[in-house]
Amino acid sequence: MWERLPNEPGNWYARFEIYRLLGPKRTLNQAYRMAARLEGLRGKRAGQGWSEAARRWDWTARAEAWDQAQRERLRAGEEDRRFDARERRLQMIDQLLETVFDVLLRAEMDMLDSEEARTRLPTLRLLFKDLIGAQRAELGLPAAGQEAGAETVRFTADDLMAAQRELERWNE
Secondary structure (H helix, E strand, O other): OOOOOOOOOHHHHHHHHHHHHOOOOOOHHHHHHHHHHHHOOOOOOOOHHHHHHHHHOOHHHHHHHHHHHHHHHHHHHHHHHHHHHHHHHHHHHHHHHHHHHHHHHHOOHHHOOHHHHHHHHHHHHHHHHHHHHHHHHHOOOOOOOOOOOOOOOOOOHHHHHHHHHHHHHHHO
16 A cells, blocks of 8 residues: 555655655654755745645555554564474473483483482472473463362372383383
8 A cells, every 4th residue: 555556656656655664653744854855855844735745645544554564564573483482492391301201211210229319310300390381381281280170290209210110120
């Protein structure tokens, strides 16, 4: 809508471009002053000819359409940035979850004594729990234990060691 209209004289379209690019708080007099500097016009304010051209070629509606298109473009760009940032966070969380899970599987818990397991495993367990919480938040899911009827599962390093031994027995 802000493109040159059929039969719109080139000089008035150029002046409309000045008006359009002044932004949402534009005025006809601001556009006139800028055009006056560029074109060597005399006078301090837009005259009747400017008012008639602006009315005839619908400068206000065309400039507002431009403003709206710019707002939509900015909004879409912001949505794209938020989506991309969310995807990057999810990728990081997935990578870290895989790493922590791999470390837990390789911990050879059956080789650790209880004291050693109690010392090393809580940090991994908390990191794993926090990562799952972050993943759920990014996916818009309720936090673990927040679902209707959900119960938080708690386990200790001893429970984890027992699970590791059981898994190794299954794999034999």
